[in-house]
Amino acid sequence: MLATSHCTAFRMEASPWPKGKKLVHLDLKGAPPRIEYLHKLIELFASLGADGLLLEYEDMFPYEGKLKMLQATSHPPYSREEILSIQDVARSQGLEVIPLVQTFGHMEFVLKHRSLCGLREVDRCLGTLNPHLEEGRRLVEEMLRQVVDLHPGLSSIHIGADEVYLLGEGAESQRWLGGAPGRSVQQLFLGHVTRVARGMREAWPHLNIIMWDDMLRGMDQETLRDSGLGGLVQPMLWDYSPALDVEATVSLLEKYQASGLAHLWAASSFKGSTCAHTCVPSTLRHVQNHLQWLKVAGSSPAGAHLQGIALTGWQRYDHMSVLCELLPVGLPSLASCLQTLHHGRFCPDAQARATHSLGTHSVEVEAMTGSPGSEAPSFPGSRLAELVVELTALLDSEELRHFENNMYVRGWLSPYHRQRRMVNPLITQQIQDQATALQAVVMEKVEAVREEMVRLYPASTAQEWVEQHVEPVMAPLQRVLEATRVCLVEMLPHNPSPSLMDSQ
Template sequence: MQCPPWPKGKKLVHLDLKGAPPRVEYLHRLIELFSQLGVDGLLVEYEDVFPYEGELKLLQATAQPAYSREEVLSMQEFAKSKRMEVIPLVQTFGHMEFVLKHRPMWHLREVAQCVGTLNPHKEDGVKLVMEMLRQVVELHPNLSTLHIGADEVYMLGEGEESTTWLASPGRTVEQLFLGHVTKVAKAIKEAWPHMTIMMWDDMMRGMSQDTLKACGLVGLVQPMLWDYNPNLDVDKTVSLLEKYSSAGMSDLWAASSFKGSTSVYTCVTNTQRHVDNHLQWLQVAASLSAGVNLKGIAITGWQRYDHLSVLCELMPVALPSLAACLQTLLHGQFSAEAHSKVTDMLGISSVEVEAMGRMSAGDSLFPGRRLAELIVELDSLLNSGDVRFFDNSMYVRGWFSPYHLQRKSVNPLITMQIHSQATVYLAMLQQKAEAVREEMVQFYPDSTAQEWLEEHVHPVTAPLQKLTEDTGACVKEMMP
């Protein structure tokens, strides 16, 4: 379906650094590519790779070094030279896992078992958030916009202090949420009067227009409505944006997704899925009334669902998706013209990373292409039924069951066949995994390569490894 192109406002790309933080040289190559793709700014979620100092130093990652102050500044300088704005995203309520996981911060959790949600009753919580923001603002000279997160504030209202607070008549969890966010937003305006403040919208979706009007956030924040679904409900989204606007929050943002929203452990990006999400957003933009001021769209690329979940698709496998999504916004549809623009720019034969073809010499506009190819090959091998379910095959289940293994009573001929097949699969996987690791460390810290392999490859190789050892040992017992 043909829509008008994305109406106006900025196109931001979200850089989620809470997993697989790219080496700085690679970050610069990505920024170069983004600028050629028509991106206006970066929404940067540093989390634990920001060089926090003083009492907040404990927030810095330990698996790999945080970026240095010089690196954070050079990234901004480079983005600025490409006419791209940098907007830091600092979580201030929900998704504070990287802060609240540390023992000295445990007392600031809303409930003990929820590592993400800050207790809104503790003055120390607001102090902590403001100190994080102060350090981030200080390292972003001339900053004009901040994103304060505030999505998915799970279990809010379930802590002891909240339960007591809510026991008074007329008090609601909605007020609890709005109270904390308003406090943070006002403190930001006091410290930096010219700062524009963005926040995620999901905690406000169920609120009435009257509640929103009266909450004190009107004129203070610009909500960013996120929906990454390829079947996004257009009518519902339009009426939600209209509701925010009628409540006085007429400056609004959309947030779509180019990676990291398929499943929590996806390794290879499906471009069509993300293009479909953008086609739905185009319909939303085309259906809004004149009173809604859509400031732009943030195209998110999640690297983990949260600080404590596994790594999902790395940037190289998602670059065709990002380029395709941007072209979809520019053309109002994913036309043949938009398609060929992507394939020409990136030098690929298909926008689906699984079918893009092997590399030719001209690799200029696709930083990390070889890594993308290797991940696709390894992923395909890891998900092949023969490899994944080898220990469920007729021969293993029929002639090498736990019963046989325990008694070391096996048919040597068949067990040798099992052993030899398992060895072949294992060698293939190890060889491919090693190639991925060698390529990955050129773009990412060693710890990222290690983590990625342990999360995505090890669960498949470990059972094969055990099977080769067990079959080998049993055959020895049964042969002269």
């Protein structure tokens, strides 16, 4: 359990999350779970109190025809049958499925392809679509059509549109901005999103259209009101900070509501928002984020209709970044955050429900197996979570991180010594023995992680995780080992000449 001092901070007057969906966000652009594991996760999400899934497929969707190039190549995308099975399992658990298709920003998985690079707003930005090209609009429409067609009975869809970097800097945008007085980048953004949303409304009148809100935040009420987005889209306000500014967020709700955007969503985070390369999340950090969102919900204006909250679990910051926390290590945080929303605070009962659901004694993943004699956690992927925690602790240890800077290496195996291959063999051998033993311990853990990871994820995910998170930490140790080998070869006679005494 969390320390008593932490629990005390949570004992505040609060209400549970108001009526609306609690969506678990699955970011599939990295570490996509094998379909059998994903089915187990969906069942777990339902048991933890979720009402739906926000599925960000990216390159794991089985795009067809001219869009087939968008499919993942390092591992197979989900098949059409698997996409349907995800929905079947979700439906059997009472969960709504809402797909997320990026339509403006964060289109790296599309625009990285050489044949499509002409659709970028500017060459150096892989994520932002040029809003002036008919080919780009047709591409977005076809992506949406294929996703909607493979989700029968769909009622809501998310069109992304966050972090549209460098919009307005492309040549066509520059010409458009200078073509008439008063044109702005805000209008450029609103024009594209409105065209996309109106096209969707014509094709699928029944669909609710959700979008991220960050590109709308700096716009005034008049601009938003005149945009035509009112009644077309439902902004999803996202903020993943444990220090979320409640007053500022409530003001945003008021502004959107007054601008005709009365149906609104929130987005919190249970993992993947601390740092791009984080391996193990802090439950406390993410619980605090949800406590702040509860304050926002409790202070939202009467005319703002909160449709629900998406608990995001990012797997990469964008398509080109490293893998962050894997789902198994994030599940204790997810369970705790869902229970925080259910109870309106993170009280002892909320903690008990979270730990009971996962078969653990602690809501912090790093402490799951910390008590002697405690039973092993029983949630799907718990063994991988344990192994990742153990390996990460070893990789973060002073002994490994600073091996090159310990007194013996700096004192007897410095760059000066290595360059001249002139070392004290006695101490150098001791350095080599220590480095070899440390390497063996790490590699034993790495192989255990790899073996467990390939049970839940594609082999390419295990390879990527090791290369990104293990090899950079091990590289200095490898350099030391190579230096000791070279220097000892130079300093120790392997075929000694007969001694003077032997020749007499």
